[in-house]
Amino acid sequence: MRWHAPADLEEALLLRGVHGEDVTVHAGGTFLGILMNQGLIAPPALLSLGRVAELRGIEVARGELRLGAMATHLAVERHPEVREGWPMLARAFGLVASRRVRAVATVGGVLADADYASDPPAALSALGARAILRGPGGERSVSIEELILGYYTTCIRPDELLVEVRVPPAPERAVYRKFVSRSSEDRPCVTVAAAHGAAGLAVVVGALAERPQRFDDLCAAAAGDLAAAGAREQLAQDYAARVEPIGDARGSAAYRRRVCAVEVRRALEALAA
Amino acid sequence: MRVDPRARGAVRYSVDADMPGQLHAALVRSTVAHGVVRGIDVSGVAPGVTVLLPEDVADLPLYGCQIADQAVLAERPRHAGDVVAAVAAPTPAAARAAARAVVVEVDELPAVFDALDAAREEAPLLHEGLSVSDNDAAYFGIRPVAGTNICHRFRIRHGDVEAGFAAADVVVEGTFRTPAAAHVPMEPHATVARFTEDGRLEVVTGTQTPFNMRMELAAMFGLDEEDVRIVVPPMGGSFGAKTFTRQEGIVAALARKTGRPVKLVLGRSEEFLTLNRHPSIVHVRLGATRTGDLVAKAVTCWADTGAYADCGPGVAQKMGFAAPGPYRIPNCWVDAHAVYTNTPPNGAFRGYGAMQSIWASERTMDLLAARLGTGPLELRRRNLLRDGDAYATGEAMHGTCFEELLDRAAAAVGYEHDPAGKGLCLVMKGMQTPSRASIAIEREGDGYVIRCATTEMGQGARRSLALLAAERLGCRPEQIRVPDPDTDRVPYDTRTTSSRSTFMMAGALAEACEALLEDGRRGHGTIVNDGGLDPDTGQGVASTHWHQAAGAAHLEVDEETGRVRLHRVHCAVYAGRVVNAPGAALQNEGSMTMGLGTALFESVDFNEGQVTNANLSDYNVPTARDAAALTHELVEREGAPIHGLGETALPPVPAAIGNALASLGIELYDLPMTPERVLEAIDRRAAPSPEPDLEARRR
Numbered sequence: 001m002r003w004h005a006p007a008d009l010e011e012a013l014l015l016r017g018v019h020g021e022d023v024t025v026h027a028g029g030t031f032l033g034i035l036m037n038q039g040l041i042a043p044p045a046l047l048s049l050g051r052v053a054e055l056r057g058i059e060v061a062r063g064e065l066r067l068g069a070m071a072t073h074l075a076v077e078r079h080p081e082v083r084e085g086w087p088m089l090a091r092a093f094g095l096v097a098s099r100r101v102r103a104v105a106t107v108g109g110v111l112a113d114a115d116y117a118s119d120p121p122a123a124l125s126a127l128g129a130r131a132i133l134r135g136p137g138g139e140r141s142v143s144i145e146e147l148i149l150g151y152y153t154t155c156i157r158p159d160e161l162l163v164e165v166r167v168p169p170a171p172e173r174a175v176y177r178k179f180v181s182r183s184s185e186d187r188p189c190v191t192v193a194a195a196h197g198a199a200g201l202a203v204v205v206g207a208l209a210e211r212p213q214r215f216d217d218l219c220a221a222a223a224g225d226l227a228a229a230g231a232r233e234q235l236a237q238d239y240a241a242r243v244e245p246i247g248d249a250r251g252s253a254a255y256r257r258r259v260c261a262v263e264v265r266r267a268l269e270a271l272a273a
Numbered sequence: 274m275r276v277d278p279r280a281r282g283a284v285r286y287s288v289d290a291d292m293p294g295q296l297h298a299a300l301v302r303s304t305v306a307h308g309v310v311r312g313i314d315v316s317g318v319a320p321g322v323t324v325l326l327p328e329d330v331a332d333l334p335l336y337g338c339q340i341a342d343q344a345v346l347a348e349r350p351r352h353a354g355d356v357v358a359a360v361a362a363p364t365p366a367a368a369r370a371a372a373r374a375v376v377v378e379v380d381e382l383p384a385v386f387d388a389l390d391a392a393r394e395e396a397p398l399l400h401e402g403l404s405v406s407d408n409d410a411a412y413f414g415i416r417p418v419a420g421t422n423i424c425h426r427f428r429i430r431h432g433d434v435e436a437g438f439a440a441a442d443v444v445v446e447g448t449f450r451t452p453a454a455a456h457v458p459m460e461p462h463a464t465v466a467r468f469t470e471d472g473r474l475e476v477v478t479g480t481q482t483p484f485n486m487r488m489e490l491a492a493m494f495g496l497d498e499e500d501v502r503i504v505v506p507p508m509g510g511s512f513g514a515k516t517f518t519r520q521e522g523i524v525a526a527l528a529r530k531t532g533r534p535v536k537l538v539l540g541r542s543e544e545f546l547t548l549n550r551h552p553s554i555v556h557v558r559l560g561a562t563r564t565g566d567l568v569a570k571a572v573t574c575w576a577d578t579g580a581y582a583d584c585g586p587g588v589a590q591k592m593g594f595a596a597p598g599p600y601r602i603p604n605c606w607v608d609a610h611a612v613y614t615n616t617p618p619n620g621a622f623r624g625y626g627a628m629q630s631i632w633a634s635e636r637t638m639d640l641l642a643a644r645l646g647t648g649p650l651e652l653r654r655r656n657l658l659r660d661g662d663a664y665a666t667g668e669a670m671h672g673t674c675f676e677e678l679l680d681r682a683a684a685a686v687g688y689e690h691d692p693a694g695k696g697l698c699l700v701m702k703g704m705q706t707p708s709r710a711s712i713a714i715e716r717e718g719d720g721y722v723i724r725c726a727t728t729e730m731g732q733g734a735r736r737s738l739a740l741l742a743a744e745r746l747g748c749r750p751e752q753i754r755v756p757d758p759d760t761d762r763v764p765y766d767t768r769t770t771s772s773r774s775t776f777m778m779a780g781a782l783a784e785a786c787e788a789l790l791e792d793g794r795r796g797h798g799t800i801v802n803d804g805g806l807d808p809d810t811g812q813g814v815a816s817t818h819w820h821q822a823a824g825a826a827h828l829e830v831d832e833e834t835g836r837v838r839l840h841r842v843h844c845a846v847y848a849g850r851v852v853n854a855p856g857a858a859l860q861n862e863g864s865m866t867m868g869l870g871t872a873l874f875e876s877v878d879f880n881e882g883q884v885t886n887a888n889l890s891d892y893n894v895p896t897a898r899d900a901a902a903l904t905h906e907l908v909e910r911e912g913a914p915i916h917g918l919g920e921t922a923l924p925p926v927p928a929a930i931g932n933a934l935a936s937l938g939i940e941l942y943d944l945p946m947t948p949e950r951v952l953e954a955i956d957r958r959a960a961p962s963p964e965p966d967l968e969a970r971r972r
Contacts, residue, residue, distance in 0.1 A: 038542055038888055039373075098896070179834065181948045182874040182893040189948075249878060249891045255949040262833040 027109035069108025088174035092123035122206025126193035135160035171197020236265035287479035292534035299368035303350030306882030307384035317374035351580035354546030425586030429811030437569025437604030441560025449633035452876035460509025467534035513621030545887035550622035555633035592626035597665035599701035635928035682823035685843035696932025703816030705771035711764035720752030726766035733856030745786035772917030824925025835952030868926025
């Protein structure tokens with residue numbers, strides 16, 4: 001197996017452009033390591049972004065949060081400006097696995113893996129985050145819903161790298177709920193990220209289907225009366241009816257649908273509180 | 274500062290053991306749950322790699338510690354994951370690549386995956402003509418049932434159970450299931466082996482059973498036992514996973530074929546295919562008088578031993594003689610069975626069958642208490658065994674302290690103040706009987722060296738032995754060296770299992786120290802505990818002393834999601850006398866943490882015999898944060914003998930939690946108690962039905 005370790009982004013993009021699908025991008029390695037140890041994939045070459053310092057930054061520019069693709073979960077969770085301006089995001093990243101995993105798992109990695117049983121995608125989606133993809137043809141910006149297409153599948157082209165995630169100014173209220181059905185470090189069974197502000201109401205349910213589930217039409221109809229318990233319950237039920245849950249070791253599809261109703265309602269209660 | 278060598282990375286485990294000139298092995302496994310190998314294509318294997326094929330081991334007899342039912346390589350794979358070929362290559366990566374390049378063609382046979390299905394007459398047979406092994410692990414009168422998949426059945430016949438039920442005012446019953454579970458030692462199975470120039474077989478391997486393995490490998494390769502040498506470095510955990518012969522026969526056969534030393538380290542996913550805990554189905558019927566005196570109990574246990582018996586007969590027997598529980602029951606019948614299925618073999622696992630029986634029996638005690646309208650604490654106090662009482666095996670109880678343990682556990686959760694959300698469990702677990710332990714101790718410089726087969730797997734056996742010897746010899750424990758067990762140098766010992774080593778070896782060590790003090794240079798000691806049960810009546814001596822514990826749980830439930838929040842789970846464990854206080858505490862903590870995983874999280878899942886969660890993301894073990902609610906205490910008694918502590922605190926945890934849920938009207942019958950199952954039980958509480966349909970609970 002070949003190991004490419006470019007020193008900067010330019011070189012990384014060049015290698016990605018040359019090798020395309022023949023290299024597998026290695027960021028934190030927490031997910032890739034599992035797949036390779038399990039023998040599920042045996043990539044002929046890895047393109048490690050570990051030395052690309054310019055992808056590790058976390059900064060706020062014009063009110064917008066910019067997370068470098070190689071920023072770790074732990075760095076996001078700990079960053080004072082993230083905690084101040086986007087506390088829901090800091091919380092969601094801080095609930096992932098264990099500290100040891102968070103110290104190496106990256107923002108770009110968790111999005112590019114598109115593993116359904118993850119916390120950050122739903123949280124980023126609810127906050128209206130966009131992923132910046134760079135390739136030989138330049139840069140494009142996609143929403144999380146556009147990025148994650150299905151199980152382990154994204155819209156990232158073979159010659160592109162996910163280089164940054166941009167999160168707009170946080171809405172007035174945002175909550176993140178993680179429901180685990182087993183140990184405290186288990187991957188989520190159902191997550192709910194909800195945000196309410198000038199841009200309206202966004203509710204994203206994660207980990208229960210192949211990609212984050214988000215129904216803006218239901219949210220738009222309900223956004224006005226979140227103060228009413230009945231309306232919150234109705235929206236939760238509507239979400240539970242609309243999601244397309246899967247079954248796995250963490251719970252059956254029917255169970256997840258039920259938990260979805262409970263957790264969406266609880267998230268809305270927290271938003272309204 | 275004294276830093277534990279484990280924390281300094283200074284321990285050399287089996288995975289670290291190397292032999293000069295060694296090759297590295299990898300295994301080729303069947304993807305089919307039951308079939309016959311039609312052909313093995315090795316044309317894709319790189320040159321320089323040796324492939325071990327069934328014809329290379331055709332001269333080796335079947336092996337198995339209790340029933341000789343396993344070939345070194347399977348020409349007829351009986352589970353998905355059964356090893357059909359093996360390779361040896363210069364590097365581990367080359368070996369893995371070569372193993373992937375071997376193509377195995379298998380004709381499928383009908384397969385069976387559930388113990389009850391497998392026990393039916395029309396079920397496909399996994400093995401024809403079972404022969405009981407002559408290994409000394411097959412010591413208890415194994416009773417295969419000819420023409421069936423039942424490789425052992427054990428009975429207890431105590432009193433007249435039908436007359437007992439006829440006399441009962443109240444009878445309750447339930448069927449309880451537990452799943453396969455993985456041991457998850459941090460260090461996987463690892464072995465390096467070679468044949469020496471003078472024809473001896475030398476094996477360095479992680480195992481709890483060096484002498485059983487020596488016996489088995491000697492028989493396999495037609496050697497005298499003295500020409501097989503087993504050396505056991507410390508293990509990075511075992512919990513029963515590294516008992517009897519696992520991959521060692523294959524590694525030795527590769528060494529024989531290549532003429533080189535060969536090393537094999539299993540991958541994490543392979544651990545789930547190597548040895549798991551017996552799934553169980555236990556049906557309990559329990560009768561009592563109106564006043565709460567137990568009068569009759571009938572238990573049927575089914576232990577699914579997977580594709581090979583391994584020590585499944587022993588596990589089933591222990592499941593059987595743990596089934597009466599620590600209570601006076603004048604009429605008690607038990608029927609326990611070990612049954613083959615087309616799943617990976619199941620064997621020893623911390624708790625060794627007792628957990629499965631205790632889960633069923635202690636849950637049934639609370640069903641009975643609810644029916645009688647009496648308190649679960651009161652019902653247990655009224656019936657528990659005291660010194661002089663006869664157990665269902667006929668043996669007279671001695672050294673009992675169930676009442677004190679129960680009271681302590683109950684007090685820890687304030688049970689008598691308010692029993693809501695709280696549950697209790699009382700545990701009695703046997704110790705390997707009969708067995709034998711020998712030890713030698715010699716002067717060495719200004720200290721001593723202990724020669725002993727007790728293996729170190731993180732339980733602190735060496736520390737305990739050093740402490741005990743230092744006490745006897747009036748020196749510091751640091752002056753006593755306890756090297757790795759080496760069958761060339763240490764006297765015979767039954768095995769490091771069954772929480773027996775501190776007790777048995779302490780007895781032998783006392784004798785050895787006395788002999789040394791007399792001789793001045795060396796001393797030798799042996800201890801034997803005699804007993805055993807008649808497999809047809811279950812009468813005799815099941816255990817020369819009993820491990821005793823009580824557990825209590827206090828919890829609340831999110832009734833909308835079924836998620837359980839533990840306030841506290843407490844175990845009071847009888848130690849008799851504590852030898853090594855920090856080590857004893859760690860044994861309890863470890864047992865309870867495993868018990869917590871068993872209670873709430875862990876299950877090896879299958880789809881048509883294929884393990885679907887052979888990794889530590891999908892198979893979920895507890896973490897330190899989950900263990901925060903666990904507390905324990907060790908109960909000692911003046912002048913009492915040492916009691917082993919390796920497993921006792923595991924079985925109380927699931928049943929105490931299950932009974933705490935029952936106190937809220939949430940009745941669980943199956944482990945693990947996942948939020949989904951708890952929610953289903955909450956639904957049943959709203960629309961009561963006696964117990965969920967067994968058929969519906971099968972996968």
